[in-house]
Ligand SMILES: Nc1ncnc2c1ncn2[C@@H]1O[C@H](COP(=O)(O)OP(=O)(O)O)[C@@H](O)[C@H]1O
């Protein structure tokens with residue numbers, strides 16, 4: 127059975143800041159479900175490309191967003207991790223109809239966390255500001271552009287996806303700019319978010335600080 131008011135932890139930040147890594151650890155530690163919302167935008171972008179369309183075409187992007195459901199096989203493809211999918215994602219992400227369709231998807235997840243979990247952790251760009259403004263705790267995870275590009279390069283190579291350092295850095299700059307400057311749900315910390323610069327912190331240190339913050343907001347401690 128799902129709790130009446132499931133807890134939501136919101137984790138936002140720019141590309142490769144460590145949001146996904148932190149979110150999964152928090153979800154595991156507190157027994158919550160995790161939704162990487164970037165995957166939804168990547169799936170919409172990739173669907174449009176696969177159909178031979180242009181991710182900046184509002185109608186095509188909106189159609190793909192409305193067709194996405196939690197069982198769609200594209201959500202599990204390795205191709206979602208490529209720069210091509212990331213760029214397409216940040217284009218469809220500027221389309222208001224896409225954001226509206228994905229808002230419903232995300233809210234359903236928080237209201238009924240899979241597996242009857244008592245709460246959920248969502249990571250993205252606008253979780254604390256738009257998707258879950260009433261989240262129990264909000265974190266904004268960031269790091270310098272150079273550190274983030276280096277992390278993404280290592281990650282892509284470890285997944286067997288070929289990557290050129292200067293391209294990865296440029297991709298990140300372009301997406302940061304597009305995500306921060308768009309009219310709808312731009313990337314920015316919520317006023318009540320705890321901002322965590324991870325440039326000089328390893329994943330364990332980031333996790334420890336996040337647990338302290340979540341504890342101070344909710345009174346909860348990790349159960350695992
Ligand atoms: N604090 C950290 N220090 C070093 N590497 C990290 C840290 N956090 C995450 N990483 C690594 O950086 C890469 C990007 O992290 P990820 O969590 O996917 O970022 P995001 O979800 O913000 O795009 C991954 O390979 C991850 O293992």
Ligand SMILES: Nc1ccn([C@@H]2O[C@H](COP(=O)(O)OP(=O)(O)O)[C@@H](O)[C@H]2O)c(=O)n1
Nearest residue numbers: 141142163164167215216219250251252301
């Ligand atoms: N909540 C979200 C999540 C992602 N996005 C968009 O989707 C793109 C890919 O998101 P992501 O989280 O997978 O990207 P990375 O941080 O992993 O590089 C971002 O550049 C944003 O344009 C968004 O607009 N809102």
